[in-house]
Amino acid sequence: MGGQESGRPRRAGDRAWRRDFDGRRRACHRSAPVRPPVRPVLLLALLLPLIAASASSSAAKRGERRAQTEQVIAGVLQGDPVPAAVSRLRFLREEAYAAEEITLAMRRALDERVRRNLTAVLAGLETREAEPTLARLAGDDDSAVRMYAAQGLGRLKSRNxxxxxxxxxxKSSGVRREAARALGASRNPRMGAVLVKAAKAEQELEVRAAMLTAVGDTGDKKQVSALKAYLTSDSESSRFAAARGLCRLGSQDGFAFAGKLLGSEDRFVRRQGLELYEGVAAKKAAPALEPLLEDKDRALAAGAARILYQGGDTSMLEWLVLASWNAKGEEKLTYEKELETLQLADDRRKAILRKAGVAK
Structure with a gap:
């Protein structure tokens, strides 16, 4: 019956009863209560102070760096040297903020020297945030400002x-030279023919050389014949610039020209040959430069390693670091000179030495 179990009625004092799966009533045996897990809200409450403290510390450090950035720029306004200012700003790693501050300062600056120095610093930052200002300054009335602006656009490899x-x-040869270099750095093949045309009309040999080299940087292989014509020029600077441009285009005519210089007995002539490989991809330069790593002229070997590294062979950085580690005296300085050019950080050097097992 519904109110009875095993022939007797259910009493008020009996233990709680529940039906089991077979329909019979069974005593309900409850296990010990299970403590719920710590709620996410509690975890968040514990972590929030730590997150806030970390964010506050990061913001404070950034604020300090920006204050120092402002001090450096103020120093430039007072006549502090440009190279030291650029170095300091890059160390602070606030280049974008510095570009904004310099842009504001340029609007207020009236002194010619100050405007030139600010533009030079802006060009040296190599930050994309500076590009709009540099593009505007490329049309400035002051030729020095235009020159530094073009230089900065070149360092950014601007496509503008x-x-x-x-x-x-x-009218300024310095402006023409830096404009040519910047056009080459844009890697725009359409600029190749423009630069060749400009070189033909250029009277300043230094500027013409910059234009011919820049042709190679554009990657326009259609200009190989035009550059080859300069290999027999009466101007040494034009010959070398054309050869450098041809090498950057991967032309065998350029490599042949450089090879003759590298085969000389005169070490200075050989170094001239090595210089023609500056800016050439490592894959294209390797056949000529890798044998130089064993050359008795260690300055030539170190230079070859540095050029190969800049051309894309990352193993050459380790080669230079280890060569310097094992060298002594003047030879050590030879490797260090090339490493200084690469601005090798101390922690990177230590990592390479640890990997090689020669330092802890």
Whole structure:
């Protein structure tokens, strides 16, 4: 019956009863209560102070770096040296903020020397945030400002060639030179023919050399014949610039020209040959430069390693570090000179030495 179990009625004092799966009533045996897990809200409450403290510390450090950035820029306004200012700003790693502050300072600056120095610092930061200001300054009334602006755009490998093209006819040779280099750095093949045309009309040999080299940087292989014509020029600077441009285009004519110089008995002539490989991809330069790593002229060997590294062979950095580690006296200075050019950080050097097992 519904109110009875085993022939007797259910009493008030009996233990709680529940039906089991077979329909019979069974005593309900409850296990000990299980403590719920710690709630996410509690964890978040514990972590929030730590997160806030970390964020506060990070913000404080950034604020300190920005304050120092402002001090450096203020120093430039007072006449502090440009190279030291650029070095300090890059160390602070607030290049973008520095670019913003310099842009504001340029609007207020009236002194010619101050405007030039600010533009030079802006160009040296190599930050993309500086590009709009540099593009605007490329049309400035002051030729020095235009020159530094073009230089900065070149360092950024800016694709804004439209602001650079008019500068190839600038009255200032320095502006024309930096504009040519920047157009080459844009890696825009369409600039190759423009630079060849400008080189033909250029009277300043240094500027013409910059233009011919820049042709190679554009990657326009259609200009190989035009560059080859300069290999027999009466101007040594034009010959070497054309050869450098040909090497950067991967032309065998350029490599042959450089090979003759590397085969000389005169060490200075050989170094001239090595210089022609500056900016050439490691894969293209390797056949000529890798044998130089064993050359008795260790300055030539060190230079070859550095050029190969800059061309994309990362193993050459380890080669230079270990060569310096094992060298002594003047030879050690030879390797250190090339490592200084690469601005090798101390922690990177230590990591390479640890990997090689020669330092802890």
């Amino acid at each position: 060639t439209q602001v650079l093209l008019p500068l190839l006819q600038d």
